Amino acid sequence: MPELPEVEIVARRLNSSLLGARVESAVAPGMNVMKTFEPGLEELVGREVTGVRRVGKMPVVEFGELALLVHLMSAGRLRVFDKRASIKDRASRVLIRLEDGRELRLREFGTKQRAWAKLLPVEAVVEDEMVKSLGPEAWPPPRLEVLAAAIDVPRHLHPLLRHQKDIAGIGRSWVDEILWEARLSPFKKGSELDPEEVERLHRGLHVLGDAIDHYEETIGAEVPDKVPMPLQVHRREGEPCPRCGTTIEAVFFSEHQMNYCPKEQTGGRVLKDRRLSKLLK
Numbered sequence: 569m570p571e572l573p574e575v576e577i578v579a580r581r582l583n584s585s586l587l588g589a590r591v592e593s594a595v596a597p598g599m600n601v602m603k604t605f606e607p608g609l610e611e612l613v614g615r616e617v618t619g620v621r622r623v624g625k626m627p628v629v630e631f632g633e634l635a636l637l638v639h640l641m642s643a644g645r646l647r648v649f650d651k652r653a654s655i656k657d658r659a660s661r662v663l664i665r666l667e668d669g670r671e672l673r674l675r676e677f678g679t680k681q682r683a684w685a686k687l688l689p690v691e692a693v694v695e696d697e698m699v700k701s702l703g704p705e706a707w708p709p710p711r712l713e714v715l716a717a718a719i720d721v722p723r724h725l726h727p728l729l730r731h732q733k734d735i736a737g738i739g740r741s742w743v744d745e746i747l748w749e750a751r752l753s754p755f756k757k758g759s760e761l762d763p764e765e766v767e768r769l770h771r772g773l774h775v776l777g778d779a780i781d782h783y784e785e786t787i788g789a790e791v792p793d794k795v796p797m798p799l800q801v802h803r804r805e806g807e808p809c810p811r812c813g814t815t816i817e818a819v820f821f822s823e824h825q826m827n828y829c830p831k832e833q834t835g836g837r838v839l840k841d842r843r844l845s846k847l848l849k
């Protein structure tokens with residue numbers, strides 16, 4: 569699932585590549601992908617791309633007075649192609665054909681149709697209910713007091729930091745990296761952090777900026793569907809912690825996993841499953 573650093577690099581590359589390109593036609597082959605009907609996608613015809621940016625984990629493609637707000641969910645990808653999609657391409661959700669022959673394509677892999685898009689007047693993006701509900705952006709990092717207030721919630725840090733309404737941009741991969749960087753237990757509650765721990769968490773957010781810098785150096789003009797992520801602990805159970813050499817452990821949930829260094833994050837405790845983990849803070 570694309571998180572803040574991955575969506576940021578997609579937005580930057582699309583911005584460089586699409587700026588000034590003019591729309592020839594726009595259609596949505598994906599059923600129910602468009603969450604707005606007025607203005608319709610045909611309103612994009614003849615307009616130029618004026619910018620591509622990111623809000624939380626959502627790319628926003630601007631066409632002058634209109635903006636396409638995209639939610640990729642877990643399997644959506646936004647990419648520009650030199651050729652147009654085959655009519656049989658079942659991954660196509662939104663196709664924006666450009667006069668220069670290229671096509672900006674929202675695709676979604678897998679069987680579920682969960683990705684969505686909204687076409688809005690550009691000034692209405694900030695007022696959109698999803699955008700409005702977002703907590704402060706995780707990168708660039710919010711001020712320390714803003715972060716402290718955002719996470720002052722009696723919930724475990726792992727779900728809390730992934731909850732877009734509390735802080736925007738972090739998902740299942742980068743949460744492990746941030747907590748490892750900050751040497752904090754995923755099962756500590758946000759409201760239980762002392763000021764020094766909040767500062768550590770605040771500093772730990774730099775892993776997001778580092779990842780963006782890494783992508784800037786390693787990714788060319790096109791972002792691949794599967795970005796090689798510079799992860800140190802996520803999905804690295806069984807490997808030595810890059811900092812202290814302790815074996816990285818994992819807790820598995822039905823749809824995700826969390827990884828951590830027991831020596832540096834949980835006081836040496838190994839959390840085997842959800843039942844056990846509930847007993848620990």
Ligand SMILES: [Zn+2]
Nearest residue numbers: 809812829832
């Ligand atoms: Zn370690």
